[in-house]
Amino acid sequence: MKILNSKIAYIGKYLKVIEKEFLDKNGKKEIWECVNRKDAVFIFALTKKKEVILEKIFRVPVNSFVISLPAGTIDKKRDKPQNVARRELLEETGYLAEKLIPFLKFPPNPGVLMEEGILFFVPEVEYTGKRKTEDTEEIEVLKIPLKKLENFLIKQAKYFKIDIKIWGAINILRKKNLI
Numbered sequence: 001m002k003i004l005n006s007k008i009a010y011i012g013k014y015l016k017v018i019e020k021e022f023l024d025k026n027g028k029k030e031i032w033e034c035v036n037r038k039d040a041v042f043i044f045a046l047t048k049k050k051e052v053i054l055e056k057i058f059r060v061p062v063n064s065f066v067i068s069l070p071a072g073t074i075d076k077k078r079d080k081p082q083n084v085a086r087r088e089l090l091e092e093t094g095y096l097a098e099k100l101i102p103f104l105k106f107p108p109n110p111g112v113l114m115e116e117g118i119l120f121f122v123p124e125v126e127y128t129g130k131r132k133t134e135d136t137e138e139i140e141v142l143k144i145p146l147k148k149l150e151n152f153l154i155k156q157a158k159y160f161k162i163d164i165k166i167w168g169a170i171n172i173l174r175k176k177n178l179i
Contacts, residue, residue, distance in 0.1 A: 048124050051143040085097065
């Protein structure tokens, strides 16, 4: 497999669609459509009482509420991922992050997105009540005891879509003895 060239097919407000011409494993020329979006941060936050902070957020692309980790794109040049994580957590949930532990860089959807995600663990967040969501964000903040998180997600999957990154974060954080 070899990439031959790339061209922009569409430029929108938040993303670009790129057509990548490549040679498949048999040497045949093919086109793969990719989405170029700014990198993002995802936050696995815990309160002092060991409650996980999640969001039930309406996502237009899937026309549904999705239970997910607080997150945001790194959309300003020279913005540090830690600063974006701290800002997004506060704006979306009202929780303040002091200590941020980056624990994974990953491609959230490598079949389509040219984006890199950075997953942060934030122990002992404090509630400030100072939320400032955007007009395009309909968010309900959920506080779920860590011990009940997996059962909660399984039950909620009957009613809402569940972002798979939550499951991955739980597993990795356990293996690193952070939760």
